Structure formats: structure tokens, C-alpha cells
Amino acid sequence: MNNKVLIDGNNLTLEDFINVVRHNYTVELTNEAIKKVEKSRQIVEKFVEEEKIVYGITTGFGKFSDVNISKEETKILQRNLIMSHSCGVGNPLDEEIVRGIMLLRANALAKGYSGIRLSTLNTLIDMLNKGVHPVIPEKGSLGASGDLAPLSHMVLVMLGEGEAYYQGKRLKGIEAMKRAEIPTVELTSKEGLALINGTQVMTSIGALTLYDGINLSKTSDIIAALTVEALNGIIDAYNVKMYDVRKHTGQLNTSENLLKLLKNSSMITRQGELRVQDAYSLRCIPQIHGSSKDAIDYVKEKVNIEMNSATDNPLIFDETEEVISGGNFHGQPMALSFDFLGIALSELANVSERRLERLVNPALSGLPAFLSRKGGLNSGFMIVQYSAASLVSENKVLAHPASVDSIPSSANQEDHVSMGTIAARKAKSILENTRKVLAMELLAACQGIDLRGKKKLGKGTEIAYNIVRDKIPTIEEDRIMYEYINICEDMIKSNIILEDVEEKIGKLL
Incomplete structure (x- = not known):
């Protein structure tokens, strides 16, 4: 098996990204990328030699763009840039996010438009391949001019400064580089700016959240289908003919998923058998989940x-x-996207909590109150719903868009910024909350199925139910609930339910 990803700045996929970040695939430049990097570097060196006035090469930065820098001072300029811009604060970003940052920055530089030396780029790639992960604080980026502060912390380690994780230990940057046998670099003209002027921090956080969100959206269909069975839901509402008159792809995909998951179930009903219509949280699953999928x-x-x-x-x-001096560093495309992602994920939690409420409320479910056979002596799932409601409410605060805010910086030279990294971090928090809410629904749906008197489940839901019951019994008397919630969350996070279901009944959409 070839556990390697070739990068040229043009063909990196989300799957490649995950393979490098989570599965430690190695990274290598293509021959074409090497040629492009070397050619653009030659242009930089020519302009430095000619002392041509070019922003960031022979001038200062931001408001100091009108200060000329001599060719003798270019190395000092680039080092000073990294030192002064290392202003990040807060907890360190997860190592997988840092690996993503390094990969994305290397891939951007591999396009050959940044003027970095090949040797400097190879240092960054060596750090990634050998597991030298800079300590990058999570806060401090405005998202324009890119992720300046956090990316500076990445570059500090390349200089033998800052801190890095290596083989499970947090070390001084110089010590981590020595142990990994990677020579440090002395930056020269344009290189510091090339390494920190970009959107790779927000994009790494957001790309990981996106990947997990794609899987979570499919898993949410599985969990919703279990709830449909626990509540004897009406399957007619998922007829794909509904798509013919309202052609949203996500709606169609969700309907097809539900029909596949619930095929041959004895616990679903048809229109008019028990009731004419279900509440929206059941009837409108294709429209609600589908809209999130489209987003x-x-x-x-x-x-x-x-x-x-x-x-x-x-x-x-x-x-x-x-x-050409322009604004490709501006994070607005990602800021709006990650705000949208956060909203889409929060809606999966919103409707999940409403289904959970229907499960625990005897007036709505026809099941014992709070899913307990001996209510009163036992509280059952009463506070599970409280906890879910708390997370959903928190998501509503987090879903407020970061991209609508802007605070001018650099003496008003940079007078509109994206806040894209905040948007990405918020989306990640929303994802984590949503996963927990869905874990609570999963636990409650299986309990509801048992209390209903379990009959034959659907082709897909039977698989999911058995995975849960292999680890968690039917709850007959009050138990320490967070332990069961955490088990269900781990099942969702590890994708064990999704993968097992897809292996046996085919890919979900």
C-alpha cells in the first residue's frame, strides 16, 4: 500500500487531507511543483538584487509598506516578521489541526506563486512527515491578512524557536528539530511572508469539521430512522415522489437513506394506520436533514x-x-462557508433534540414517561433531554455568524477582516455539541424500541440497534447516564455505526 500523497498545489482532495492529517500518510512534492517553486524563487532574487520596490520583498508590511528595505536587511526583515507576529493566545490547537495547517501551507506554496526557496518548503514538509508539530495557540487570528499570528507560531519552530510536540512530548522548538534531525532555516527575502500570509489555519479547522460533518449528517439519518421506529412513524412521508415536485438534492438523498434503512421494518406505519400525519420532526426529516446536507x-x-x-x-x-499585490489572503470565502457549516450542523442537533423530546414525553410518544417502566422511583431519560436542550441552546449562540463582524487593523490599512478562523472554531464546537445530542437520541431511540416491544427492525436500523445493544443494555432502573451517552458518542465519532451499516446495505448519501 502506497501511503503517500503527492502535492502540486492543484489536486489535493479532502480525502488526501484526512489521510495525511489522521492516518499519517507522507507528503512529497511533484516534479512539476519543484520546477514552479524554483522559477518563482528566481524572480524574487532578481528583484532583490535590482532593489526593485515590491511589497513584502523590499518593503515593510501592512502600514509599513511605504518603508523601503535594503537587500542587506531582507533576512532581518523576515525574521522580525515572524518574531513580532507570534501573538497567538489560548490553548494549543489539536495536533491533527496543526498537521492540516502544515499540509495546506505546503500545498499552497507548491503552486509556485509565493517565491519561497525549495529548501525552506522542504523543511516544512520534513516536519510534517517526521511528526514535529508546532504548538500553535487557537486564538489571535483576524482571518485577514490570513492567519498571521497562528501561522507565525508554526514558522517559529522552523527557525528553532517556539515550541513543538514531538513523539508525545512538548519541547522547545530547537530541541524538537534536533531530535527529528531536521536542520533549522534562516529565512530570506519574501519567505516569512510566504509562510504566514494565508488562510490555512481556518481551512484546516474547517476541513476537519466538514469531513466529520459529512459523516455525522449520514449518521443522523440512521439515528432518526431508529426514532421513527420507536415512535411507529409514518414512512409515506419519505416517498421520493416528493422530490419530483421540489428538487433539492439533499432532500432526495435523505429520503432514499431513510427508505433503505427502514426497509422491511415491522415498526413503521403507513398513512392512516395509527394517525394521518407525524409531527414535523419525523415527517420533515428529508427536508431538514437534506437542507443541512446541501449546505x-x-x-x-x-x-x-x-x-x-x-x-x-x-x-x-x-x-x-x-x-501582483492583491488580497487572496482574505478569509471571507471561508468565513461565510464555515458560518454556514455551523448553522447546518446546529440544525441537525435542533431537530434531534425535538425527536428526543417526543421519545421522553408520554403525551407525544405513547411510551412510558421518560422511557422508564417504573417512573417516579426512576427518572429515566428526564435529564438526558435537559442536557440535549442545553447543548442546542449553546449551539444557537455559537451559530451567530462571525463573518458579519470586522475590526480594522494595521492603522486602518486593513480595514475589513473576515474573522474566518473564529467561524471555523465555532463550527467545530457546534459539531461536537451536535454529536453529543445525537448520541442522546441514539440511546433514547433504542430504549424506546425496547419499551414499544421490539419487532423486526429495518435492514439498516437493525444493524445500528445491535451495535448499541452490544455495549449498552436496556435501562430498567436508573443508571449513571453520562457513561452510556459517552459510549454512544464514541460510536458516532468513530463511525463504527455508519461504516457497519454502509458495509451491509450500501453507501448512504
């Missing part, structure tokens, strides 16, 4: 573009020997 698909399209983009400033076009 997630939109975000995936934008992330795929961003992962293969040059996002620094200025950009070097070697064919015409042009250096």
Missing part, C-alpha cells in the same frame, strides 16, 4: 477550492515576471 455540499466545494489556492501576497507570476 455541507456547498461548503465542501469552497473548501476544495481553498485547499488548492495560493493565498499569500504578493503573488509571483514567473511567465511574465510580474509581482
Whole structure:
């Protein structure tokens, strides 16, 4: 098996990204990328030698763009840039996020529009491949001019400064580089700016959230289908003919998933058998889950573009020997996308909590109150719903868009910023909350099925139910509930339910 990903700045996929970040695939530049990097570097060196006035190469940065820098001072300029911009605060980002940052920055530089030396780029790739993960604080980025502060912490380690995790230990940057046998670098003209002027922090956080969100949206269909059975839901509402008159792809995909999952179930009903219509949280699953899937698909399209983009400033076009100063570092495309992603994921939690409420409420379910055979002596799932409601409420606060805010910086030279990294971090928090809410629904749905008097379940739901029951028994008397909730969350997070279901009944959409 070839556990390697070749990068050229143009063809990195979300699956490649996950393989490097989570499965430790190694990274290597293509021959074409090497040629592009070397050609753009030649242009930088030519302009430095000629002392041509070019932003970020022979000038200062931001408001200091009108200060000229001599060729003798270019190394000092680049080092000072990294030192002064290392202003991140807060907890360190997860190592998988840091690996994503390093991969995405390397891929952007591999496009050959940034003017970095090949040796410097290879240092970053060596760090990624050998597991030297810089300590990057989670807070401090405005999302324009890119993720300056957090990316500076990444580059500190390349210089032998800062801190890094290596083989499970938090070390001084120089010590981590020594142990990994990677020489540190001395940055020269344009290189510091090339390494920190970009959107890779927000994109790494967002891409991981996106990938997990795609799987969570499919798992939410499985969990919803279990609840449909626990409540003897009406399957007619999922007829794909509904799509013929309202052609939203996510709606169709969700309907097809539900029909596949519930096939041959003896616990679903038809229109008019028990009631004419279900409440919206059951009847409208295709419309609600489907809308989130459509939003997630939109975000995936934008992330795929961003992962293969040059996002620094200025950009070097070697064919015409042009250096163009612009704004590709601005995080607005990702800020709006990750705000949208957070909203889409929060809706999966919103409707999940409403289904959970129907399960525990005897006036709505026809099941014992709070899913307990001996209510009163036992509280059953009463506070499970409280906890879910708390998370859903928190998500509503987190779903407020970060992208509508802007605070001018750099003496008003940078007078509109994206807050895209905040948007990405919020989306990640929403994902984590949503996964917990769905775990609670999963636990409650299986309990409801048992209390209803379990009959034959659907082709897909039977698989999911058995996975849960293999670890968690029917709850006859009050138990320490968080332990069961955590088990269900681990099942969702590890994708064991999704993978097992898909292996036996086919891919979900």
C-alpha cells in the first residue's frame, strides 16, 4: 500500500487531507511543483538584487509598506516578521489541526506563486512527515491578512524557536528539530511572508469539521430512522415522489437513506394506520436533514477550492515576471462557508433534540414517561433531554455568524477582516455539541424500541440497534447516564455505526 500523497498545489482532495492529517500518510512534492517553486524563487532574487520596490520583498508590511528595505536587511526583515507576529493566545490547537495547517501551507506554496526557496518548503514538509508539530495557540487570528499570528507560531519552530510536540512530548522548538534531525532555516527575502500570509489555519479547522460533518449528517439519518421506529412513524412521508415536485438534492438523498434503512421494518406505519400525519420532526426529516446536507455540499466545494489556492501576497507570476499585490489572503470565502457549516450542523442537533423530546414525553410518544417502566422511583431519560436542550441552546449562540463582524487593523490599512478562523472554531464546537445530542437520541431511540416491544427492525436500523445493544443494555432502573451517552458518542465519532451499516446495505448519501 502506497501511503503517500503527492502535492502540486492543484489536486489535493479532502480525502488526501484526512489521510495525511489522521492516518499519517507522507507528503512529497511533484516534479512539476519543484520546477514552479524554483522559477518563482528566481524572480524574487532578481528583484532583490535590482532593489526593485515590491511589497513584502523590499518593503515593510501592512502600514509599513511605504518603508523601503535594503537587500542587506531582507533576512532581518523576515525574521522580525515572524518574531513580532507570534501573538497567538489560548490553548494549543489539536495536533491533527496543526498537521492540516502544515499540509495546506505546503500545498499552497507548491503552486509556485509565493517565491519561497525549495529548501525552506522542504523543511516544512520534513516536519510534517517526521511528526514535529508546532504548538500553535487557537486564538489571535483576524482571518485577514490570513492567519498571521497562528501561522507565525508554526514558522517559529522552523527557525528553532517556539515550541513543538514531538513523539508525545512538548519541547522547545530547537530541541524538537534536533531530535527529528531536521536542520533549522534562516529565512530570506519574501519567505516569512510566504509562510504566514494565508488562510490555512481556518481551512484546516474547517476541513476537519466538514469531513466529520459529512459523516455525522449520514449518521443522523440512521439515528432518526431508529426514532421513527420507536415512535411507529409514518414512512409515506419519505416517498421520493416528493422530490419530483421540489428538487433539492439533499432532500432526495435523505429520503432514499431513510427508505433503505427502514426497509422491511415491522415498526413503521403507513398513512392512516395509527394517525394521518407525524409531527414535523419525523415527517420533515428529508427536508431538514437534506437542507443541512446541501449546505455541507456547498461548503465542501469552497473548501476544495481553498485547499488548492495560493493565498499569500504578493503573488509571483514567473511567465511574465510580474509581482501582483492583491488580497487572496482574505478569509471571507471561508468565513461565510464555515458560518454556514455551523448553522447546518446546529440544525441537525435542533431537530434531534425535538425527536428526543417526543421519545421522553408520554403525551407525544405513547411510551412510558421518560422511557422508564417504573417512573417516579426512576427518572429515566428526564435529564438526558435537559442536557440535549442545553447543548442546542449553546449551539444557537455559537451559530451567530462571525463573518458579519470586522475590526480594522494595521492603522486602518486593513480595514475589513473576515474573522474566518473564529467561524471555523465555532463550527467545530457546534459539531461536537451536535454529536453529543445525537448520541442522546441514539440511546433514547433504542430504549424506546425496547419499551414499544421490539419487532423486526429495518435492514439498516437493525444493524445500528445491535451495535448499541452490544455495549449498552436496556435501562430498567436508573443508571449513571453520562457513561452510556459517552459510549454512544464514541460510536458516532468513530463511525463504527455508519461504516457497519454502509458495509451491509450500501453507501448512504
